[in-house]
Amino acid sequence: MYVSIWCHNLNLSSRSLAIALVVCVTLVYFSYSFNACLFASISRSLQQSNLRNLLTLQRRNVSSEPVKDAGTAPEVTSSTAIMSNGTASAASIGNGIASVDGAPKYQMLRQQGLRPSRHLPDTLIIGVKKSGTRALLEFIRLHPDVRAAGSEVHFFDRHYQRGLRWYRHHMPYTIEGQITMEKTPSYFVTKEVPQRVYHMNPATKLLIVVRDPVTRAISDYTQAASKKADMKRFEQLAFVNGSYSVVDTNWGPVKIGVYARYLEHWILYFPLSQLLFISGERLIMDPAYEIGRVQDFLGLKRVVTEKHFYFNATKGFPCLFKSEARSTPHCLGKTKGRNHPHIDANAIERLREFYRPFNNKFYQLTGINFAWP
DSSP states (O other), X not given: OHXXXXXXXXXXXXXXXXXXXXXXXXXXXXXXXXXXHHXXXXXXXXXXXXXXXXXXXXXXXTOOOOOOOTTSSOOOOOSOEEOTTSOEESSOSOSOOOOOOOOHHHHHHHHTTOOOEEOOOSEEEEEOTTSSHHHHHHHHTTSTTEEEOSSOOOTTTTSGGGOHHHHHHTSOEEXXXXXXXXXXXXXXXXXXXXXXXXXXXXXXXXEEEEOOHHHHHHHHHHHHHHHOTTOOOHHXXXXXXXXXXXXXXXXXXXHTTXXXXXXXXXXXXXXXXXXXXXXXXXXXXXXXXXXXXXXXXXXXXXXXXXXXXXXXXXXXXXXXXXOSSOSSOBOSOTTTTOOOOOOOHHHHHXXXXXXXXXHHHHHHHHTOOOOOO
16 A cells, blocks of 8 residues: 555656646746847847937038048949930849948948948039039038039039949949939030930939029139139120120120020929029028028938038138038138129129020029029
8 A cells, every 4th residue: 555655646746847847948948038039129229229329420410421432442233223225213233232431430330231332313413603502512411411422523514425334433322311412513504414314313303503693704704714814804705896785695604694594404304393493692691591491402301500600701601610521610612702803883784784684584484583683
C-alpha cells in the first residue's frame, strides 16, 4: 500500500513539474517577444527623433550647407526621366546610384534612409535682368526647403543641345520635400525658352522680377560701362542720331524693358497661375513682404521673415544677417546698389513716354499695376 501511494505522489510531482516547465517556457517566450518589440519601437523612435532634430536645426539656422556640384560626386539618379521628345517623365533618368556628399548632415540623412539626389528644377527665376534676380535668389535660398544652383546655368538658351541629363547634373542635391531652383535672367527674353521649359515640365513654377524699365535700362548700362572704360554715354546709345525723338529699340538695355512682348511668349505655354511677378522696387524696400509672397506661391512655410534682413543706408540696399554661404551679416556684393551715372532729365522723360503703352499692356496681361512713372 505504501508503495502505491508513493508511486501516485511521484506521478503527481512529474505532472506538476511538466506543467510548471510549460508555464515557464511560455512566460519566457512572451517576455522575449515583448522586449524585442519594445526595443525595436524605441530604436525607431530614436531614429525619427534624430531626423526631426536635424531638420529642426536646419530651420533654426535657416541655412543649409551647400553641396558642391562639379567634381565632388558621380551622377545621381533622379525621380524624373527624359522621354524621347525631351519631356520629363516619372521614370528614372539613370540606373546608377551615386554616393552623396560626405558632410555630416548628409551622412546622418543617409543613416535615416534618406538619399540626397539631383533633380530637374521645380522652379525657375527666369528674369528680368537687372531687376533684382540675384537678390531674390539669395533671399529665398535662406529657406531650408529651397536648394538652388549657385550660378546661372543658361541651359535653355545656350546649352540646350547638351540635354536634360547634363542640366540635372548642374542642380544641387536635395532630399524629399525640398524644392530645386535655378536662375538665369536671359530665359525671359529668349524666344525658344518657354517651349523648352514646357517640354521639361509643364508644371514648372516661374518667378519673374520686374522693375521700372527706365531704371532697369540705366542699371543695365551702368553694369556694362563698369566693364568698358570707353563706352559711349547712355543718351547716345538709347536714341537714334543723337536726338531724343527716336528711341533705339534695337539696343539691348532698351529692348529688354518691353516686358509685354516677352510675356506673351510665356503665356502661350504657361497659365498665369504658374507665374509670380515680383516687384523689384518693393523687393529692395520691403524684402520680407515679397519673399513672403514667394514662399506662399511655392507652398512653403513662411520661415524667411523680416528678422533676416537689415537695410544698408550707404548702399541703399537690403542686406542679410546670414545666408547659405556666410553666417555673419553681409551685403550681396559691391555690384549691388551701384551708383548710376547722371542721365539727362529730358532723355529719361522721353523713355518714360516710350515705355508707357508697353507698361499698360503689361499691367493688363498680369492684372497688376506696378505704378511705374
